[in-house]
Amino acid sequence: xxxxxxxxxxxxxxxxxxxxxxQKLIQEPSKRGNEGGAQAIIIEKCRELGLELDIWxxxxxxxxxxxxxxxxxxxxxxxxxxxxxxxxxxxGKSILLNGHIDVVPEGNQNDWEMDPFSGKVMNGKVFGRxxxxxxxxxxSLLLAIEAIMASGIMLKGDMIFQSVIEEESGGAGTLAxxxxxxxxxxxxxxxxxxxxxxxxxxxxxxFRLTVKGKSAHAGTRYEGVSAIEQSVIVMEAIRDLENRRxxxxxxxxxxxxxxPIPINLGKIHGGEWPSSVPDxxxxxxxxxxxxxxxxxxAKDSLKAxxxxxxxxxxxxxxxxxxxEFFGARWLPGxxxxxxxxxxxxxxxxxxxxxQEAKLEASPWATDGGYLSGIGGIPTIVFGPGKTELAHDxxxxxxxxxxxxxxxxxxxxxxxxxxxxxx
Amino acid sequence: xxxxxxxxxxxxxxxxxxxxxxQKLIQEPSKRGNEGGAQAIIIEKCRELGLELDIWxxxxxxxxxxxxxxxxxxxxxxxxxxxxxxxxxxxGKSILLNGHIDVVPEGNQNDWEMDPFSGKVMNGKVFGRxxxxxxxxxxSLLLAIEAIMASGIMLKGDMIFQSVIEEESGGAGTLAxxxxxxxxxxxxxxxxxxxxxxxxxxxxxxFRLTVKGKSAHAGTRYEGVSAIEQSVIVMEAIRDLENRRxxxxxxxxxxxxxxPIPINLGKIHGGEWPSSVPDxxxxxxxxxxxxxxxxxxAKDSLKAxxxxxxxxxxxxxxxxxxxEFFGARWLPGxxxxxxxxxxxxxxxxxxxxxQEAKLEASPWATDGGYLSGIGGIPTIVFGPGKTELAHDxxxxxxxxxxxxxxxxxxxxxxxxxxxxxx
Numbered sequence: 001x002x003x004x005x006x007x008x009x010x011x012x013x014x015x016x017x018x019x020x021x022x023q024k025l026i027q028e029p030s031k032r033g034n035e036g037g038a039q040a041i042i043i044e045k046c047r048e049l050g051l052e053l054d055i056w057x058x059x060x061x062x063x064x065x066x067x068x069x070x071x072x073x074x075x076x077x078x079x080x081x082x083x084x085x086x087x088x089x090x091x092g093k094s095i096l097l098n099g100h101i102d103v104v105p106e107g108n109q110n111d112w113e114m115d116p117f118s119g120k121v122m123n124g125k126v127f128g129r130x131x132x133x134x135x136x137x138x139x140s141l142l143l144a145i146e147a148i149m150a151s152g153i154m155l156k157g158d159m160i161f162q163s164v165i166e167e168e169s170g171g172a173g174t175l176a177x178x179x180x181x182x183x184x185x186x187x188x189x190x191x192x193x194x195x196x197x198x199x200x201x202x203x204x205x206x207f208r209l210t211v212k213g214k215s216a217h218a219g220t221r222y223e224g225v226s227a228i229e230q231s232v233i234v235m236e237a238i239r240d241l242e243n244r245r246x247x248x249x250x251x252x253x254x255x256x257x258x259x260p261i262p263i264n265l266g267k268i269h270g271g272e273w274p275s276s277v278p279d280x281x282x283x284x285x286x287x288x289x290x291x292x293x294x295x296x297x298a299k300d301s302l303k304a305x306x307x308x309x310x311x312x313x314x315x316x317x318x319x320x321x322x323x324e325f326f327g328a329r330w331l332p333g334x335x336x337x338x339x340x341x342x343x344x345x346x347x348x349x350x351x352x353x354x355q356e357a358k359l360e361a362s363p364w365a366t367d368g369g370y371l372s373g374i375g376g377i378p379t380i381v382f383g384p385g386k387t388e389l390a391h392d393x394x395x396x397x398x399x400x401x402x403x404x405x406x407x408x409x410x411x412x413x414x415x416x417x418x419x420x421x422x
Numbered sequence: 423x424x425x426x427x428x429x430x431x432x433x434x435x436x437x438x439x440x441x442x443x444x445q446k447l448i449q450e451p452s453k454r455g456n457e458g459g460a461q462a463i464i465i466e467k468c469r470e471l472g473l474e475l476d477i478w479x480x481x482x483x484x485x486x487x488x489x490x491x492x493x494x495x496x497x498x499x500x501x502x503x504x505x506x507x508x509x510x511x512x513x514g515k516s517i518l519l520n521g522h523i524d525v526v527p528e529g530n531q532n533d534w535e536m537d538p539f540s541g542k543v544m545n546g547k548v549f550g551r552x553x554x555x556x557x558x559x560x561x562s563l564l565l566a567i568e569a570i571m572a573s574g575i576m577l578k579g580d581m582i583f584q585s586v587i588e589e590e591s592g593g594a595g596t597l598a599x600x601x602x603x604x605x606x607x608x609x610x611x612x613x614x615x616x617x618x619x620x621x622x623x624x625x626x627x628x629f630r631l632t633v634k635g636k637s638a639h640a641g642t643r644y645e646g647v648s649a650i651e652q653s654v655i656v657m658e659a660i661r662d663l664e665n666r667r668x669x670x671x672x673x674x675x676x677x678x679x680x681x682p683i684p685i686n687l688g689k690i691h692g693g694e695w696p697s698s699v700p701d702x703x704x705x706x707x708x709x710x711x712x713x714x715x716x717x718x719x720a721k722d723s724l725k726a727x728x729x730x731x732x733x734x735x736x737x738x739x740x741x742x743x744x745x746e747f748f749g750a751r752w753l754p755g756x757x758x759x760x761x762x763x764x765x766x767x768x769x770x771x772x773x774x775x776x777q778e779a780k781l782e783a784s785p786w787a788t789d790g791g792y793l794s795g796i797g798g799i800p801t802i803v804f805g806p807g808k809t810e811l812a813h814d815x816x817x818x819x820x821x822x823x824x825x826x827x828x829x830x831x832x833x834x835x836x837x838x839x840x841x842x843x844x
Contacts, residue, residue, distance in 0.1 A: 202641050206696045218686030218708040219624050219785030228690050232654055264640030266700055267693035268650050274628045274688040274706045274749070284696040286640040327696070363641030 003153055003419055007410045008352070010147040015403045018143045019126060021045065022402070023119030025135045026128035030101050035079040035165045038101050042138070042163045046084035049146055051161065054083040058165070058176035066179065068374060070328045071172040081173050082163040083182055086149065089420045092156020095413055096184035096377060097145070098174060098367060099138035100167030103130035104391050111393035125396040132385030136397035137190025138163065140384055143406035144413060157417035160184055167367050170328035174367035178375040186341035186416055187377045190405060191366050192385025192397075197349070198362035199342055200253055201381060202261055203289030203332030203369055205325055207302060208282060209234060211270075212319035215279040224277030225315065227270050231281045234309065234321055238263055238285075241305040249290055252337070253361040260361065261288035263302075291334035291361070294373075299325060331369025333379055341378045341416065348411035352404060357382075382408075425575055425841055429832045430774070432569040437825045440565045441548060443467065444824070445541030447557045448550035452523050457501040457587045460523050464560070464585045468506035471568055473583065476505040480587070480598035488601065490717075490796060492750045493594040503595050504585040505604055508571065514578020514840045518606035518799060519567070519831070520596060520789060521560035522589030525552035526813050533815035547818040554807030558819035559612025560585065562806055565828035566835060579839035582606055589789050592750035596789035600797040608763035608838055609799045612827060613788050614807025619771070620784040621764055622675055623803060624683055625711030625754030625791055627747055629724060630704060631656060633692075634741035637701040646699030647737065649692050653703040656731065656743055660685055660707075663727040671712055674759070675783040682783065683710035685724075713756035713783070716795075721747060753791025755801055763800045763838065770833035771804075774826060779804075804830075 011018075021041070028037035046053055059076045063069055088094070106116035106129045114120050116129040126136065145159060160182060164173030211231045216224025242263040254260040263285060270281030289298040303323060310320040335342050337359075349357035368379040384405035389395045433440075443463070450459035468475055481498045485491055510516070528538035528551045536542050538551040548558065567581060582604060586595030613620075633653045638646025664685040676682040687707040693700030711720040725745060732742040757764050759781075771779035790801040806827035811817045 204641065204697070217785065218684060218688060219626065219710060221684040221686045222680040226687065228657070228687050232657070235650070235654070258644040262640060262643040264643045264697065264699060265648065265650050265693075266640060266696040266698050268700070268703065269691050271687075271689035271706075275626070275686065275708045276688050277686060278688055278690070281690065284693075286697045288641060363639065 003151060004411060004414055006151040007147045007153065007414065008407050010150055011143050011403060011406050011410060015143065015399065018139045018402065018406070019121065019399055021142065022126050022131065022135055022139045023121070026119035026126070026130055027117055029117045030103055030130065031105055032073070032102055032169055033079065035101050039080060039082060039163060042101065043082055045142060046082065046161065049149055051084035051086050055080045058173060062179055063172065063176050066175065068175060068331065068370070069172060070170050071166065073166070073169065079165055081165060081176055083177060084161045086145065086159040088155040088157040088417055090156060092418045093185035093416050094158040094160060095416050096160045096162065096182065096187035096371065097141045098162040098164065098187055098189045098371065099134055099141055100165065100173065100367065101138070101163050102165050102168050103133070104168050107393055113394055124399050126399060127394065127396040129395055131397040132192045132395050133390035134191050134383060134385060136385055136402045137192065137383035137405065140190050140402050140406040140409055144410035147406070147410050148413060154420040155413070155417040156420050157185065159413060159417065164367065171330070171367045171370055174370045175374065178370050183375055184377055187368070187371045187379040188345070188409060188412065189366050189368050189379065189381045190383030190409070191381050192387050192390050193381055193383050194387050195384060195401060195405065196358040196360045196382070197345060198360055198381040199335045199337060200251065200291040200361040201333040201365050201368055202291065202361070202363050203295060203330050203365045204286050205289065205295055205299070205329035206284065206327040207287055208284050208324050208326055209306070210322040211281045211283065213277060213279045216277040218275040218277065221277050227278045227281040230315065231268070231270070231283060234283065235265060237305055237309045238265065241301065245301060253359060257361060261290050263287050289332045291332045293332070295329055295331060330365030331373040332365060333368040333372040335372070335378050335380060339378055342380060344416050345380050345382060345412050348408045348415060351411055352408045425573060426833060426836055428573040429569045429575065429836065430829050432572055433565050433825060433828050433832060437565065437821065440561045440824065440828070441543065441821055443564065444548050444553065444557055444561045445543070448541035448548070448552055449539055451539045452525050452552065453527055454495070454524055454591055455501065457523050461502060461504060461585060464523065465504055467564060468504065468583065471571055473506035473508050477502045480595060484601055485594065485598050488597065490597060490753065490792070491594060492592050493588065495588070495591065501587055503587060503598055505599060506583045508567065508581040510577040510579040510839055511842045512578065515607040515838050516580040516582060517835055517838050518582045518584065518604065518609035518793065519563040520584040520586065520609055520611045520793065521556055521563055522587070522595065522789065523560070523585050524587050524590050525555070526590050529815055535816055546821050548821060549816065549818040551817055553819040554614045554817050555812035556613050556805060556807060558807050558824045559614065559805035559827065562612050562824050562828040562831055566832035569828070569832050570835060576842040577835070577839040578842050579607065581835060581839065586789065593752070593789045593792050596792045597796065600792050605797055606799055609790070609793045609801040610767070610831060610834065611788050611790050611801065611803045612805030612831070613803050614809050614812050615803055615805050616809050617806060617823060617827065618780040618782045619767060620782055620803040621757045621759060622673065622713040622783040623755040623787050623790055624713065624783070624785050625717060625752050625787045626708050627711065627717055627721070627751035628706065628749040629709055630706050630746050630748055631728070632744040633703045633705065635699060635701045638699040640697040640699065643699050649700045649703040652737065653690070653692070653705060656705065657687060659727055659731045660687065663723065667723060675781060679783060683712045685709050711754045713754045715754070717751055717753060752787030753795040754787060755790040755794040757794070757800050757802060761800055764802060766838045767802050767804060767834050770830045770837060773833055774830045
């Protein structure tokens with residue numbers, strides 16, 4: 001207990017170092033293709049801490065040929081992935097601490113009340129693109145690691161810190177780290193969860209439906225078949241599939257969620273001319289993937305739905321609706337509610353905050369899908385950022401939350417990896 | 423009867439002059455903004471015939487300020503309208519013979535088996551852009567006029583020939599002629615009707631509906647409102663309006679038409695991103711206008727439908743569907759089935775063809791809407807061209823039909839305007 005208090009106190013006393021580090025990280029606009037500058041600051045910090053470093057540019061054939069690699073970027077030069085390890089003494093459980101260094105673009109500068117890459121500190125908050133998503137969470141990880149090491153504590157299990165690129169574009173950075181062989185007995189990703197714990201994460205992928213009609217002059221529209229009207233039938237089939245998929249999903253964390261895994265139709269485009277019956281409509285949408293199924297299973301359910309529709313009447317038999325999957329895909333993730341790693345994080349939360357952690361099902365995926373789905377690593381998403389500020393203008397993180405998350409994560413590490421008594 | 427036979431025989435013997443005239447007209451590609459060349463040929467022909475000519479460039483303030491002027495062209499220089507008159511002796515009924523000189527673009531040259539502006543003659547047909555729509559019909563008019571004059575016949579009523587621009591872009595040429603004061607007791611427009619008589623013509627105008635939703639992340643789509651789903655409700659309201667409008671329409675010529683005045687939804691566009699709930703959908707369509715109503719009455723019925731929808735539930739009360747009318751509009755037209763001018767054309771048809779003329783309701787408008795709706799002139803659309811070839815590649819007209827139409831129109835003129843016995 002004494003050691004644990006030393007660690008917690010160290011974080012409390014040294015947090016200004018974390019704030020300065022966060023400011024420096026925000027001041028490096030690590031948008032896609034430009035992650036190198038911010039990554040260099042992380043690397044330098046890990047070197048100071050005396051961690052074993054593995055720095056590499058991703059993009060080898062194993063990665064590019066992997067069925068879960070959905071990335072339109074070919075050049076990773078100068079923007080490496082980093083894994084930094086503090087080996088334990090042995091016979092302990094390892095922990096993986098994963099954060100992404102890439103940030104989404106700042107959007108319209110006029111929507112910001114300050115320079116989005118200033119890292120300005122005001123009213124206990126650090127402002128800037130990436131503060132909440134998720135450089136603030138990364139700093140929580142580094143504060144936890146440094147606190148443990150500065151307190152002279154030796155762990156039994158390994159601490160594996162990862163600073164990856166490409167999360168915002170589909171997760172090729174974490175996938176590359178998994179393929180490089182990194183595994184652990186538990187993983188934390190401090191994405192912005194409002195300090196809630198996300199044991200379930202919805203995956204997703206995009207699909208495109210092309211619906212055919214038959215053109216005719218509007219004045220004799222009864223001689224044609226409107227692809228817009230046919231699309232309404234397709235939408236009904238999609239809604240029916242969504243109902244069936246969600247009815248089959250029972251989990252305590254979904255009890256109060258109206259639609260745990262929605263199928264969203266986000267775009268529609270069809271027809272060329274007001275005076276013609278439209279002969280084609282294209283619908284694009286997002287298929288939610290349940291935490292307990294694979295992306296392929298979700299794809300199969302949509303395929304079966306469209307196949308059934310295409311055999312349901314003469315029109316669709318002759319002009320079948322075309323289905324394709326495109327763009328990035330995000331793997332779902334889940335950890336059993338009884339899993340000891342989840343229990344450990346919950347206990348750490350309670351120890352620090354004096355109340356039970358809130359568990360919630362995440363409506364979106366993180367790199368956790370790669371860690372658990374491909375790497376088989378029990379993974380929890382828990383972090384100090386504000387969910388609703390991610391990708392928004394005037395993004396900020398509360399310094400107090402960043403400290404509390406660092407302390408909860410430090411307690412988790414000490415309990416999970418175990419402190420060596422020697 | 424002797425005079426009538428002279429006229430019919432003259433056309434039969436002199437039709438090659440008509441074919442040559444048509445070839446010359448086709449060889450002048452009188453696309454929008456370039457009508458002057460073809461118009462010059464018509465003017466020269468009318469001058470030879472000794473008609474009184476009124477040649478003017480349209481676009482004065484009276485035209486531009488007219489509520490039915492919906493034209494995005496500002497420059498009419500060098501591309502005049504023409505009215506050419508043969509005054510009658512007096513105390514007879516006048517006839518207006520109206521044709522447009524403009525043609526639509528030829529489209530993709532590769533779809534044509536010949537130069538679209540060659541006027542090539544093959545197998546009794548003249549090929550080329552505008553042959554059927556409607557330079558062939560114009561030549562029928564000129565053959566009829568020339569035959570009467572060459573036969574030394576003096577009419578009691580006036581013959582008013584019009585060669586107008588802009589029909590294909592909304593009818594500003596004919597509107598200008600109406601505003602210039604030209605009226606008659608009956609009018610024929612030889613648009614391509616497959617030798618059928620169109621006593622009813624559907625009008626139309628374009629509308630745009632903007633349907634609002636509320637954006638949200640696809641993973642929590644239940645927190646948003648899909649503008650695509652709201653659009654389905656709007657479409658149902660439109661379909662209901664179409665049913666009501668058509669149920670109210672009873673006319674013998676509509677007995678076998680499934681939807682006499684359709685409301686067509688021709689374009690749909692909405693949403694920006696597969697993973698977002700779409701917050702706006704724009705629908706564009708064409709509202710068919712009944713031959714017996716005004717464009718304003720049709721607009722009012724759609725406005726009332728959308729207003730009713732907008733008061734039907736909280737969502738639309740707060741986010742009303744926006745309705746606007748845009749683009750060109752086409753006035754409907756009709757002539758009473760008992761009207762003596764229609765009877766005269768029917769009788770002329772029977773006299774020449776030895777069978778009853780087929781009457782049909784036209785699913786689209788012509789410049790006839792301006793003649794009848796603004797000018798108050800009883801108007802019939804009847805011509806030699808093939809409806810289905812209009813605007814298509816490899817457009818042609820059958821020379822025989824052009825001759826027959828000229829003869830039927832000549833008989834109509836003689837019967838309607840009456841031959842002077844002096």
